[in-house]
Amino acid sequence: MNSPAPPRVYLWTWVALMALLASTFASAHFRLGALNAIINLAISAAKTVLVALFFMHLRRAGALIVVFAIAALFGLALLFGLSGTDYLTRHAIPAAWESPATY
Amino acid sequence: MTGVHALHLAIGVGAVVWLAWRAHHGAFDAARHDAVEVTGLYWHFVDCVWVFLYPLFYLMGYGR
Numbered sequence: 818m819n820s821p822a823p824p825r826v827y828l829w830t831w832v833a834l835m836a837l838l839a840s841t842f843a844s845a846h847f848r849l850g851a852l853n854a855i856i857n858l859a860i861s862a863a864k865t866v867l868v869a870l871f872f873m874h875l876r877r878a879g880a881l882i883v884v885f886a887i888a889a890l891f892g893l894a895l896l897f898g899l900s901g902t903d904y905l906t907r908h909a910i911p912a913a914w915e916s917p918a919t920y
Numbered sequence: 921m922t923g924v925h926a927l928h929l930a931i932g933v934g935a936v937v938w939l940a941w942r943a944h945h946g947a948f949d950a951a952r953h954d955a956v957e958v959t960g961l962y963w964h965f966v967d968c969v970w971v972f973l974y975p976l977f978y979l980m981g982y983g984r
Contacts, residue, residue: 845979857975864971872964897972
């Protein structure tokens, strides 16, 4: 591992994350329909990039480590995606074993 | 999923407390700090999970 980044890098990353958290919370107050979800997920993606680049030191890492990290985040996205599709479509397409109409 | 995240978080807090205890006893220096590095990666992985769970569970539908 290379020499560590100066503390101000971590401070500013944290400030940026807090600003993004405030903006994602503020955006929830506006009724934008599907755009709310898109904004929230875009802000989450931006926060994840900041955490990965600066807190997880990917900015200074070698190409192999970056590839593995992207694969790991892709795996996490798969888990969220599969859980999310079940969660979002369960009331529209109930499972065969499910008791009816509790929604 | 919030519960599983709480379990992740409890493990992370335990690991960080353990690190602080080891560091207090001078276990780490500029050459030997792999445990700090790995615990940091774990902690920020848990961080990334919550970055997505929080808007998905607690913000969507908030204004309705």
